[in-house]
Amino acid sequence: MKTKNRDQSLSDSRELDGSYDQLTDSIEDDFELSTVCHRPESMDKLQDQTKFTKKELQVLYRGFKNCGCSLLCLCFVPQECPSGVVNEENFKTIYSQFFPQGDSSMYAHFLFEAFDTDKNGSVSFEDFVFGLSIILRGTINDRLNWAFNLYDLNKDGCITKEEMLDIMKSIYDMMGKCTYPNMQDEAPREHVENFFQKMDRNKDGVVTIEEFIESCQKDENIMQSMQLFDNVI
C-alpha cells in the first residue's frame, strides 16, 4: 500500500464525501487529521530497502507503534498521539526518559531533524527504520555519512564552528549540572576547538564531508566506536 501524504488522503476523502464545506472546514480538519492513520509500507518492501530481518522489523514496529502512545500517557503529557508517526514533542519526551538528570531536548531535536528525511514534521516508521538501518547495519562509511548529516544542521554540505558548537552544547546539556568535575561553561567550546583542529585539514574554518570521513578513518578510536552498537537489535 502506498503511503499517502496526509493532505493527499484528506483531499481524497473530501471528494468522496462531497460534504466539503468551506466555512466549517477548518474545525473538521483538525479532527480528521488526528484520526488519519499512517500505515507503513509492507514488510517485504522495507526488508528490501533496509538491512533488517523480518523478525527485527517486527520488534521495531511493535515498539514504535505501541510505545509512542503509551509512554506519553505515562508522562502525563496531554498530547495528541497519532498512531503510526512520532512528532517532535513525542520524540523529545521519549528521549528525555533516558537522560533524566540533564536536558536532552536539543540533542533530540537534532536527532529528529536527522531522522525526518522528508521534512514533514513527523517521523514515520519508514524514516525510523531507514535511519536505524544505516546506523546499525550500514557500512562504516554510511554511518560516518549519517553522523555528518546529523552535525550539518543546515544541510549545506559543511559543518561550521557554530553548528558544531550547538551540537556540542546539546551533548553537554544532557549531562546536567551534577557532574564530576564540575561542568565549566567553556567546556563545549574547548571541545569544538579540539574537534576542528583534528578534522579541519585545510584550516578554512569548516569541515567538509571528505575531510570528516578522512579524519575519522585515520582515528582508531572512532572507527572502533562506530561499530559499538551492532548488536543493539
Place this chain on the structure above:
Amino acid sequence: MAGGVAAWLPFARAAAIGWMPVASAPMPIPPKDKRKSQEGLIILNVSGTKFQTWKNTLERYPDTLLGSTERDFFFHEETNEYFFDRDPDIFRHILNFYRTGKLHYPRQECISAYDEELAFFGIIPEIIGDCCYEEYKDRRRENAERLQDDEEMDQSNDTTPVNLTPREYLWRAFENPHTSTLALVFYYVTGFFIAISVMANVVETVPCGLMPNRSKELSCGDRYALAFFCLDTACVMIFTFEYLLRLVAAPCRFKFMKSVMSVIDVVAIMPYYIGLVMTDNDQVSGAFVTLRVFRVFRIFKFSRHSAGLRILGYTLKSCASELGFLLFSLTMAIIIFATVMFYAEKGSTASKFTSIPAAFWYTIVTMTTLGYGDMVPKTIVGKVFGSICSLSGVLVIALPVPVIVSNFSRIYHQSQRAEKRRAQRKSRVAKIRAAKIRGTNAYMRYKHSGVMDSVEEASKEAGKLLVSKATSPPFESQHHHLLHCLEKTTNHEFVDEQTFQTNCMEISMMNKAGSRSSSLASSPRLSSCCSRRHRKKSSFSLPSTNNQELSTIQIRERPVVNSRSSLNARLNDDGGMTLKCDASYITPSMVTLSPPAVTSSGGGDGPTGSITYSQSNIVRVSAL
C-alpha cells in the same frame, strides 16, 4: 526509568552514534547480551484462562512479578507455560497494563480483591490511569472507613470489664447503657424524669379552675405551687446528680464541659438554682419568668436517648451552609418586597403598612404561604406586588430544601447501616465460632479415639491405625498431626471449654483454700502485663463473658508433678502463683498461668504423659 521506554532503548543506543566522532576517548565495551532471543510468545495460564503475550511486553516493567525472574517460580514444566492460581478477570486488567502502559480499575470489582491482585503481581496502585484513579481512591477510602468503623465498634463493645478503673467503668456505663443493668436502670430513670419534668412545665400553665375567693382563673402551677415545686426540685436533684457524675467520670473534663450535651444539661438545671438564689423581687420577677422558659430545654436531654434526634441535629449542623444560604436569600427577598409593599401601600388610607419593618411581617407571612390575613394590600399596585411576593416565596424556599433532605437521608442511612452491621456481626461471629468449635471438636475426637494411651509407642500405633482408617481427608489429618506435634512440643494439651471452666473453678477454690486471693482476682495483673492488643483479642475471664473473641482454643498445662497435694504445697510455699506472660510457646496472644515449680521439675520426670485433669492450670488462648 519508566518501563514503557524499554522498547525505545535500542533506538537511544543507536542514536549515540552521534557522539562517537566528537568523542576524544575510547568508548566502553557494551554489555554482552546474555539472552539472545528476547523474542517469543509467553503463555500465561491464569486459573485455566490462557493469555498470551510477547516476552518483550512483559519485560517492559522489570520491577513487577511478570517482568522479572520472579515469574520463573510459576513456570510449569509439563505444559511449558506460566501458571498462576489467581483471578483471571482481574488479571486481564493487569496484562493490559503491560500492553498499553495504563492500569485501569474495573468498577464492578471488589476493591480489596483488586488490591490483593495488584500486590501479588508487584504493581503499585499509584500508576492507575487518571481515568480510573479517582474512583479507585474513593472506593478505597470508603472501604477503609467501613473497616475502621467496624474496628471501633469492636473496641467499644468488646473491652473487658475487668481491667477498667471505676472512673472508666462509670464513663462507659454512661456512654453505653447496654453494658450493665445498673447503667440501663439509670438511663431509663433519667429519661423518665426528663419526661416528667417537661410535662410538669406544660401542665403548670393550664388553667385549673377558680379559687373560691378570687375572680381570676388560676393556672395549675399557682394552685398547686408546692407540689410543682417539689416535683421540680426532685427532677433537678436527679439532673444535677447525673451531671456531676458525668463530670467526674469524663476522661477529659474540659472537653466534656465544652460538649453540646453538657451545655444543654447546665442550661436545663440553671434556672432552678438561679430561682433559688433570687428573692421574689418585683424587679427581677420578669427576668425570673424568662428563666423559666429555659426549663423547656430539658427536652433536648432526650437526644441522649434518641438516635433519631441526634441524627437530625447532626444533619442540621452539616447542612449549615445550605441553611445559611436559605436564610440569606430569604432575608434579601423580605427586605426587597417589604420596601416595595410599603411604598405601594403608602397612599392608601388606614393602611396597616405603617413602616418597612411592619411590612416585614406581611412579607414573611406571604412568602411562606401562610397568609394570616391580618395585613392585606388594598391598592392595585400593592396587590400586584403581593402576588409576585407569594409566587417567589415558594421558589426561594424550595431550592435549598432538597439538599438538606438528601443530607439527612444519607446520614440516616449510614446510621441504619451501622446498626444493621452491628446486628449482623453478632450472628456472623456466632456462626464462625460454631465452625471453629466444630474443627476443634474434630481434633478432640481424633485425640480421644487414637491418642489417649500414655505410652509413646502405643500412641504411635494408634496414630498409624488412625491413618490407615483414613476417615478424615488428608488435609485434616495433617492438621491434626500438626496440633498434636504442638502439644508435644509445649507439654500442654488442648481441652474443650467445659473442662476448662470446671478446672477454672477448681483453681479458684484451691487458691481460696490456700489463703490467697483468688486467681481470678489476679487476672487483672495477668492482663495488665499483656499488651493492649492481647486484651482485645484474648480473654482470661470468668465464664460469664460470652461476647469476646472469634475463636478460642483452650490449652491445658500438664504439670509434670502429678500429685495434687504437692502442687498445693508448692502453691502455699510460694504464696501464690506467678503469672508468666511470655509467649514463647504457641502464639503471641497466648497467656500461660504456671507455677514456677513446674519448669524446674520438668526435666526431672520423664515424659510420663499422664494427664491429671484435676489439677490443671487452665489457660485460654485465642487462635490467630
